Amino acid sequence: MSLTATVFLACFITGLGLALFRNPIYGLYTYIAVFYLDAPSRWWGQGLPDLRWSQLAAIVTAVAMLRLKPDPARPSWHKSFPAAFLVAYSTWLWIQSPWALDPALHFECAFIFTKYIIVYYMVYRLIDRPELARDFLLAHVIGCFYLGLIALGTDAPGGRLDGVGGPGIDDSNTLGMHAAAIAVVSAMLIFALRDWRRYLAILSAPLILNMVVKTGSRGAFLALFMGGLTIFALRPRENTRLFYGLAIVGVLAFGVVASDTFWARMQTIESAVKQDENIDNSAEGRIVQMKAGVHMFAAHPLGVGHRGFAVLSPAYLDPIYLDQTGARSSHNTFISTLVEQGLPGAILFALLWLWVCKCCLLARRWAMLKRPLMHVSLMTAVCGGLVVVFIGGQFADFLKSEVQIWLLALLASLRAMPTIAAGPVTQKVVGQP
Secondary structure (H helix, E strand, O other), X not given: OOHHHHHHHHHHHHHHHHHHHOOOHHHHXXXXXXXXXXXXXXXXXXXXOXXXXXXXXXXXXXXXXXXXXXXXXXXXXXXXXXXXXXXXXXXXXXXXXXXXXXXXXXXXXXXXXXXXXXXXXXXXXXXXXXXXXXXXXXXXXXXXXXXXXXXXXXXXXXXXOOOXXXXXXXXXXXXXXXXXXXXXXXXXXXXXXXXXHHHHHHHHHHHHHHHHHHHOOHHHHHHHHHHHHHHXXXXXXXXXXXXXXXXXXXXXXXXXXXXXXXXXXXXXXXXXXXXXXXXXXXXXXXXXXXXXXXXXXXXXXXXXXXXXXXXHHHHHOOHHHOOOOOOOOOOOHHHHHHHHOHHHHHHHHHHHHHHHHHHHHHHHHXXXXXXXXXXXXXXXXXXXXXXXXXXXXXXXXXXXXXXHHHHHHHHXXXXXXXXXXXXXXXXXXXXXX
């Protein structure tokens, strides 16, 4: 076992020990660290025990949280809309199991969403103050900074960066979306913070943007653009000049790291919109897949289970749109939900994003009312990150993307926090960092 692996294992055990005997929040941060470090896929991880690191961290943290007393000042976690969505969606996935076309992958999806209920609970219950929300977001910025360092020394053949991210973000499209969401978050942290955390966010931003560029994902690029517009619309009204200055610096930084290959790939977006003869197969294929998805839904209104779109695709798509396996997955999160979870899943999905829209309007109202800068900035950051996930989901299937679970839980928690003017929330566990 390498020295790095030994240090990782020692830190992992220490983090879980602190969660059990001091404060559960250490378990949450251990979970985040495991997600980004992804020891099994790193060279230094060879020789480590074959454990489900993130699952173990989640279970230990959940057990440690049993000693937390309910906070009467905040609504219970299960009363928040995203929690109701996760419970209902997970239940429907298990109900679908008998008729799922791909039972193994459907079981995996149902299991993941059940785990996400635990993850949501952890974030909502433990991140109960603006200062903790700030540090929680900064932890993800640091995680993407680490991935950005790896990406910096990794070749991206054809302008597509694969195999760099951790579990669930190892393909270029998902990694690009994830990095774009955290890039938007880091932009608001730079604006809102005043201490060493600001400089850490500034240092991380170029590497995160470079990672978005190296993925070559058109969806991530459009999502990043829309996320930027979102934080512009919802931004706090204090320090407007600083915000504009940071925005200009961010655009210039993106222009510096963007390569000719990246811009050439982005130009295919315009071709897709105009339906030019030069449209590339992947862009055209997405349009065809959306149409096929509508026909699949009409034939299977209750859905066909996770990855059922791929199973049905040979019967609905021309062979030129299929991959080397003779199938094709959907490249649109809503279409995937519509086909695979049917009408119940589509309704739940639509209601969830309507709730996010409502939160965006609330964030704008807070900004206009000049609520505390930190609270408004955090709401803006999370809303901007979720907009990135939604827009990116129009170009790829991000149904199981974990970043949206973190952001949804944090958004619900921010809404439930007492106003900062009322004073900090009373500590419930000794040793709160």
